[in-house]
Amino acid sequence: MGRAQRPGRLRTLGRLTAATALAVAALTGYTITAGPAQAASQGPCDIYASAGTPCVAAHSTTRALYASYSGNLYQVRRASDNTTLNIGVTSAGGYANAAAQDSFCAGTSCVITEIYDQSGRGNNLTDAPAGGAQPGPDKLAVANAAPTTLDGHEAYGVAIIPGTGYRDDATNGIATGDNPESEYAVLDGQDYNGGCCFDYGNAETNNNDDGNGTMEAIYFGNIKVWGYGAGNGPWIMADMENGLYSGANAGYNANDPTTNYRYTTAMVEGGANQWDILGGNAQSGTLATDYSGTRPNVSGYNPMHKQGAIILGIGGDNSDGVDGTFYEGVMTTGYASASTEAAVQANIVAAGYGAGGTTGGGGGTTGEIHATASGRCLDDPNASTTGGTRVQIYDCWGGANQTWTHTSSGQLTVTDSGTTDCLDAYGNGTTNGTKVDIWPCNGQANQQWNINSNGTITGAQSGLCLDVEGGATANGTLIQLYTCWGGTNQQWSLS
Template sequence: MSRPSFSVASGPPGSTRRPARLRARLLSVLAALGLALGALVGLPGAAQAAGSLPCDLYGDAGTPCVAAHSTVRALFSSYNGPLYRVTRVLDGAATDIGLLAPGGYADAGRQDTFCGGTSCRITRIYDQTSRHNDLNPGPAGTAGMGADRGADASELAVTAGGHKVYGIFTSPGVGYRSTGAASGVAVNGQPEGVYMVASGTHVGSACCFDYGNAESTPADTGNGHMDAVSIATTCYFAPCTGSGPWVEADLENGMFQGDNGSNTANRGNNSTYVTAVLKNNGQTRYALKGGNSQSGGLTTWWDGGLPTRGGYKPMHQEGGIILGTGGDNSNWNMGTFFEGAMVAGYPSDAVENAVQANIVSVGYSGQTNVPNGPQGTITGPGGKCVDVAADDTGVNGAAVQLWDCQSYAEDQHWTHNPDGSLSTISRCLDVVGNSSANDAKLELYDCNGVGGQKWVQQADGSLRNPQSGRCLDAPGGATGNGTRLQIHDCDGSAAQKFALG
């Protein structure tokens, strides 16, 4: 979707996939349901079962995955390739994070070793099908924002299958996109389905936290040119029931919950983990479903006609893929992504129920609403936190200031790197112009190793910049929200007490 007017058929690499007999499909579905039942009643059992993962289930039902993305686990039982790539902020070195075993869970330990003591970004999310529909940070679009940045790789650790794994913690400015039209993805009114596991607690109302089909270039090309699932508190077509978040369909120029937008039957999904499902036959009909990814089944919020507003019957999809943004790269919203897939054809209710059962069997656990990585807060005068202006967007030159501490604010969580720098949202605490002058202001800037980015904690609680010999300082001891920080002669005053959390 574009910025709203209101305020804010393939298998894994190396495999050949053929339509299965009905008996095989039923066995796969029953196996997945059995796994979910075991999880629900607390019975021990394997976290994954051969042939029972989401893309196996979709493929056996005749609606094969054409794109499959996750930083958590394999979505094919035979997949044994990389899930995602991490890149260190300080030196640009990169490595791919794969699986502990074929068809299994992410090797988070490899990421921890590679990124230990410093910041990493997720710079690629690999497609697990043989189509190579990989996602990279998206380019600037017609929404007016700059190019996207990759998410902080260590910002949100959760548990899946009994293993530590990382989700993609999306905040304004973070987003991913395929290059051009992706292979096999629906275009020009073809049928398709999409699901994702996301957070129902780390959500917002701005545009747009989407996963699915979008324009092949980052521009709004009109109604019906998108077909992406979203979870947000965006009530685009009033009235809405409650305060959300709601599973919605971003069909471009509208977040739809029902026929022409509004659907008061949609009561929302606010569980810690949410399964969000969208399917669209491309001509006349679409359906929306939501469920708790930790227990139970799916609730159908809408199963009926496509909007009668112009441009949606038939659809005009372009086959691009987005994650965390709108079609024109509107990237003001927030969310958390764990796994998702796009399929060719119109999936049956039975296979979607089986996929939900498999998701429940994973045993997702852990908070999803606040960063929980190695970063810590920097608390300064008045108990306020060191914060970056402009709400987590983190562009070069953004002012560094004091602000009320907010546990969910990504730009208040800082990493103290081995070279002495302090970084958040993939950039460093920096003295403007690398100045050593008294009262030089502080900003956020690309980490580049200069002296104006080095900080040493002193015994008296101050943070000293060795290059200038001066200390981090709140001018005149001010403690109000928005107080722009600076460096000043170290004097031991309360204005220079900053505690690393």
């Protein structure tokens, strides 16, 4: 989208009129499975290839998207010495080797420098250069800011915050002009905002707004400047440049529902004067068709003028004011059938996102949060209900002001005198030393927290660790955000 746009995140699916994918029940539990993952018998790109619509780009930081893929998924760079490490899979067709990242990044911080294309076409994503809307290059995602699990195996997504984005302007095989393509992405359906533009898909090759129809990307978010759907959002829409579309007309489409599954499947398909949006729960069930019909009834979209670059977390002109989390996604050549998209959805569900382990979306856990170094509890001082009150550590005594609930949306809530507030990164801060306070819950990313298997609690927006200031252990020591470095003052347990 262009500079004036403020779209949200797009989730689009293919031409699905009667999805027939098998519903796969989401697994439960809280134990990280040791040992290598077993190879999949089929990946999403095997399904697309067998249907004659092969992947021409396949990106994931969590798993292999082909049953035979044994290469690298992504690369990380650590701050301590600027060295890099490629993160591969534990076995062909398997899950990301997250343990390698944990070891490499221990005691320092890491960013994701490159996301490799598994299709063999070399369409790798790196930090986005300057564009018409924003100077660049963009920032890189903090490598441990979006922890997740797949069938109990630890992995990390790509946490996009404002100013972060990835791109490839010199691609191979991506659809151009009015040629057909299909796109899907697995996203965190509870990490979004109303900025421009959390996109994944086809964009301009010169990083500028080149007019109507020069893009075709999945968008996800809750902006209403262009198109929007039912409820308060977020919605899956298509970013076709100079418009986020939920249907044939600019503006409202009652059939495009609010979609906020913790793990959300979003798909967009497009061909000659025909396109579709589909979406669903990436943990269970089948796809729904949110739109299927002709191109927007505004000049410039029929025929399309796609240019074939690939973007992640930004708009076509490098508009980068968004929040979102990406786990996997592909682009194909050709318009996938309903049965193909149904099979892909079943494959995503079978991957077991969020099953086992402890992640930001686990939710439902209530108790005290103990600081490992001191044994004291995370405490809302004097059971305050005043927004902006900084939290501290204090002797555990079982009071409501020390009882925290990790919700399904990743919030840490505390209820005092009948008022429920959220643990909050003050002022949406994302730098070392940001104060941690209580604030009325508002659904923003600075109130979402990942409780990780390594004992840290990280901000979903910043990727920084919940940190006891100065490593002190006394009652009343305040809490801040700080770069994760492995110290005991950043270790916590939720009982």
